[in-house]
Amino acid sequence: MIEIEAVSIAAPVFRLAQSGPVAGFTHSVFAHTVNLLSGEQLITLADFRGGNLPYGICCRFEDLNLNNLFQCGASFTLHSSAVSFSPSSLAVGLGSAKTWQPARPGINTRTVDSWAARLAFFLLSLTSAPASLPHLSWLANRLDNAAAVPHSGENWVLRFAARVAQLIHAVMNNHWPTVEEAAGELLGLGIGLTPSGDDFLAGFITIGLALGPRESFERLAWAIAKRAPTSTTLVSAAFLRALSQGQLSERFGALLAAPDDDSNTLEEAARNMLAFGSSSGLETMYGLLYGLRAVEGIESIKTA
Numbered sequence: 001m002i003e004i005e006a007v008s009i010a011a012p013v014f015r016l017a018q019s020g021p022v023a024g025f026t027h028s029v030f031a032h033t034v035n036l037l038s039g040e041q042l043i044t045l046a047d048f049r050g051g052n053l054p055y056g057i058c059c060r061f062e063d064l065n066l067n068n069l070f071q072c073g074a075s076f077t078l079h080s081s082a083v084s085f086s087p088s089s090l091a092v093g094l095g096s097a098k099t100w101q102p103a104r105p106g107i108n109t110r111t112v113d114s115w116a117a118r119l120a121f122f123l124l125s126l127t128s129a130p131a132s133l134p135h136l137s138w139l140a141n142r143l144d145n146a147a148a149v150p151h152s153g154e155n156w157v158l159r160f161a162a163r164v165a166q167l168i169h170a171v172m173n174n175h176w177p178t179v180e181e182a183a184g185e186l187l188g189l190g191i192g193l194t195p196s197g198d199d200f201l202a203g204f205i206t207i208g209l210a211l212g213p214r215e216s217f218e219r220l221a222w223a224i225a226k227r228a229p230t231s232t233t234l235v236s237a238a239f240l241r242a243l244s245q246g247q248l249s250e251r252f253g254a255l256l257a258a259p260d261d262d263s264n265t266l267e268e269a270a271r272n273m274l275a276f277g278s279s280s281g282l283e284t285m286y287g288l289l290y291g292l293r294a295v296e297g298i299e300s301i302k303t304a
Helices: 011-018 112-125 134-143 155-172 176-186 196-211 214-230 234-244 250-257 263-274 280-296
Strands: 002-010 022-029 033-038 041-047 056-059 075-078 082-086 090-093 098-100
Touching (some): 011 075, 022 041, 033 234, 041 234, 134 155, 155 176, 155 196, 196 214, 196 280, 250 263, 263 280
Antiparallel strands (some): 022 033, 022 075
C-alpha cells in the first residue's frame, strides 16, 4: 500500500467526505494535480506548495511522478479518513489534514485604487507577451489607454477583444442583459485547460462581487456557472461554480488581501498568481483590473 499524506482539505470537500463514501473515477493527471470526478463534482488533489483550492485536497506530492502513480479512469472512493484508489494499492490519507475554509471575494474599498495601481504597474513591468498570446498584449495596451479593438489577427483573439470591450461598456451603462450575453460568449474562448475567456471572467466577476453592484454580479456569477458545464472545460466549470458560491483559491484570496502600501507583499502574491497555469494567472489579474475599470466607470488604470 502506498499512502500519500494530505496536508489540508477544503471545507466543501471535508463535508462531502463526512457525508458518506463518495465514489467516482480519476478524470485527468498532470504534473502537480490529479482531478477526480464524481457525478458533476470535481475534486482536485494538488501539491500543497501551490496553495489550497475551493474543491481541493492539498497533498505532499513533492517530487512524485503523478503519471506513474495515478491512472486516468481508475476508480476512487472518498471516505472521511482517506481517498482510496482501485485497482492500485494507493491511498491519500486524510487523518492529519487540516480543514481549510475557502477565501471569499473581498477587498479594502478605501485603498482599492492604490492597490490596483500597484498591480497594474507590476503587470506592465513584465516582459512582453509572446507572439502565441496576442490577447495579453492587447489587454496590456488597453489597460492605461483606450486601445481600439483589433481588426486583424486570430479569430478567437478578435472575438475575445470585442467581447471584453462589450462587457466593460455594458457594466458601465448598467445594461445587465448585454453583460450576461458578452460574458457568455467569453466562456470557453481561448487557450489552456482553463480557457482565456474563463480566466478573465473569474477576475472580472470577483472584483464585481467585492465592490458591487453585488446582487447584479451574484446573478451574473450564477448564470455563468450554470452555462459553464456545456460551454467550457470541466476544470474551468468547477472554478466558476466555486466562484458563484463565493469561494476563491488561497492564492487568489491572498492577492485581494495584499495591502496597497506594501509593494513586496502584493508583488509576491501577484507572482504566485503567475504560477497558475501558462497564462491563467495573468488573465485573471487583468480581469480584476478591467472589472475595476467597469464598476468604477473609469477609462484607464493609473499605475503606481
